[in-house]
Amino acid sequence: MDLDTVRTFVAAADAGRFQDAAAELAVTQQAVSKRIAALERGLGVRLFTRTSRGAELTIDGQAFLPHARELLRVAERAVASVRTGRRPLRVDVIASRGAASGLMRGFHRAHPEIDLDVLMLFDIDTAVAAIRSGSIDASFRAVGVPGRPLPEDIESVRVLDEPLQLLTGPGHALAAAKSVTLLQLVGHRIWMPGIVPGTEWAAYYDDLVAEFGLTIEATGPNFGSDALLDTIADTPALATFMGGDTRLVWPAGHGLRRIPVTGPEPVYPHSLLWHRDNPHPALTTLSAHLAATTAAPGAAGTWTPGWVTPAEPS
Known part of the structure; x- marks a missing residue:
């Protein structure tokens, strides 16, 4: 699972709008949409529903969100374990x-x-x-x-x-x-x-x-x-x-x-x-x-x- 797509999903879920997530990640809104679409294809489910207010998590998106956050935390710990300035x-x-x-x-x-x-x-x-x-x-x-x-x-x-x-x-x-x-x-x-x-x-x-x-x-x-x-x-x-x-x-x-x-x-x-x-x-x-x-x-x-x-x- 590509961590960039997971990170994009979490940013979009927190922001509630793909445009705001794009600004936070310093990418285009089109890049956010492509990453979310790729993640949805990989998982075989819809993660967001587009509304007039932006993007809302589906039931599957709500179920996936805590696991996505944990994936990112594990990745951060893995990187820290080999960065000499941060590991014991x-x-x-x-x-x-x-x-x-x-x-x-x-x-x-x-x-x-x-x-x-x-x-x-x-x-x-x-x-x-x-x-x-x-x-x-x-x-x-x-x-x-x-x-x-x-x-x-x-x-x-x-x-x-x-x-x-x-x-x-x-x-x-x-x-x-x-x-x-x-x-x-x-x-x-x-x-x-x-x-x-x-x-x-x-x-x-x-x-x-x-x-x-x-x-x-x-x-x-x-x-x-x-x-x-x-x-x-x-x-x-x-x-x-x-x-x-x-x-x-x-x-x-x-x-x-x-x-x-x-x-x-x-x-x-x-x-x-x-x-x-x-x-x-x-x-x-x-x-x-x-x-x-x-x-x-x-x-x-x-x-x-x-x-x-x-x-x-x-």
Whole structure:
């Protein structure tokens, strides 16, 4: 069904005169009459009756009018969904409680006028494919994993270095420490069942283990953060790493401890990725917001793997 004929029908129904509808649509009255006639032939019914006062809807015209209005509304929504200035900004974050999610919550508070769709994809390869296909506008990821360079059409900027913290239960040998060094963690069992081989975060922790001689175990199924917290609280021999900006909630009886790690301070590097040709205007707003509200990455005394994309000079 031709939308121009439907739009002409609605204009004529609202105006009550073909001449007035023609003026509104900036076409001739003859064009209005031809469009209405074509629509009537397609539907097999009369939509208007000509009277001395103009054009009145027939019973069939009255029945068709609300559906015609809905057709036009659907068409407008369809067009808006692909117009970058009107559709939501679609951003991928790695986890709902992680640092990137917190950054997007802050962006939403600062710019409530910008519609957002926040989703969670699996790893950087999935995120890059989604950016290139246009199904998302941006993603927060660690960039630079050896053998997996970003495509030339993908831009990135390092926006946040998130410090790692040691999370222990009350019975752990380090539970009372105000901070721990990486050297002090040698020989302690660090349990992280969420590490998936081949991901960018697995590459990060592989290098951390190799450089400082740590013991990170990824054994067992990953039942999520609640099950991890329960196990850490009940098992004095186990600890885990958590991002310092990760939001965690646990029962008061767990008695968990979040302990800063130093000497050097390991940080997880979050970069914002987007397609070079993406015209969505909110991308510029997001980039400016992050630059204004996050500390400059690459501070002295921090550690990241050697492959991590360097922070831009401040």
